[in-house]
Amino acid sequence: MQDLLFYIFAFLTLACGVLVVANPFSRNPVTSAMFLVLTIISMAGLFVLLHAFFLAAVQVLVYAGAVMVLFLFVIMLLDLKEEERRKVKKLGLVAGLISIGAIVGIFVKSLLATQPGQNLQAPTVEGATIPLGKMLFTSYLLPFEIVSLLLLVAMVGVILLSKKDLK
Amino acid sequence: MIMHVGLEHYLIVSALLFALGLLGVITRRNLLVVYMSLELMLNSANLALVSFSRFNDNLNGQVLVFFIITVAAAEVAVGLALIVALYRKRQSAHVEDLTSMKL
Numbered sequence: 240m241q242d243l244l245f246y247i248f249a250f251l252t253l254a255c256g257v258l259v260v261a262n263p264f265s266r267n268p269v270t271s272a273m274f275l276v277l278t279i280i281s282m283a284g285l286f287v288l289l290h291a292f293f294l295a296a297v298q299v300l301v302y303a304g305a306v307m308v309l310f311l312f313v314i315m316l317l318d319l320k321e322e323e324r325r326k327v328k329k330l331g332l333v334a335g336l337i338s339i340g341a342i343v344g345i346f347v348k349s350l351l352a353t354q355p356g357q358n359l360q361a362p363t364v365e366g367a368t369i370p371l372g373k374m375l376f377t378s379y380l381l382p383f384e385i386v387s388l389l390l391l392v393a394m395v396g397v398i399l400l401s402k403k404d405l406k
Numbered sequence: 407m408i409m410h411v412g413l414e415h416y417l418i419v420s421a422l423l424f425a426l427g428l429l430g431v432i433t434r435r436n437l438l439v440v441y442m443s444l445e446l447m448l449n450s451a452n453l454a455l456v457s458f459s460r461f462n463d464n465l466n467g468q469v470l471v472f473f474i475i476t477v478a479a480a481e482v483a484v485g486l487a488l489i490v491a492l493y494r495k496r497q498s499a500h501v502e503d504l505t506s507m508k509l
Contacts, residue, residue: 249419252419253426256422256446257426259426260446268442271438272438272442286453289457289459291456293468294456294468297472298452302478306479310441313438313489317493331432338432339425339428343422346417346421347418347421350414350421354414362463371472390479390480393480393483393484401487
């Protein structure tokens, strides 16, 4: 049952990812954003299968909720017209495909060479909220505070960048 | 017959997703879609980290993913503000129209 669910979620993630990047029916950024939401939600399903319950919830809340609303907001604000089908540059496409092929080749080759799933005992770790929160507030307290500072800096930066007379 | 799902399966999904995101960054010309592809790449790294954390019985990976999600949210906010500022100056969110740094 779990294996079947993995294949379903993996297929959904990859199919929606393809539709984000290269949708044959529409070049509209809004469709891309919507399929990115679907990708993220099916990835949250994969997180649940990996027993990372807290991260699955955070993924849906932060990514599918906050980040994608921001994306859609900016798309609507900029009022982007449908991207006309410009001639796809041959050179760019070829270079892209070659680099993608190379990267996938490296990944698959290293996976086959190292067999990382071999001789591991059955997993027992549970990514529930309580152990994660304990770690976050004991051994990772300093990075946690630094991240909060980072969010503050980002907030100030965004306000500065969106002022009318940007100097 | 279907193999038992292990670490490799998750890593393969993660690698394919990363490659998809890279393809989007290289080939798409709309600044916002490029940005979404970047998010896709970040997410694939998250998936790899979570699966390593699960199969190695180590919760540190999940804490790292938590931090990555936070940093990604900050990055999206700043990046989108930059795109909006750029659009105000140039009236375009198209990569090919932003070539003022070209020699």
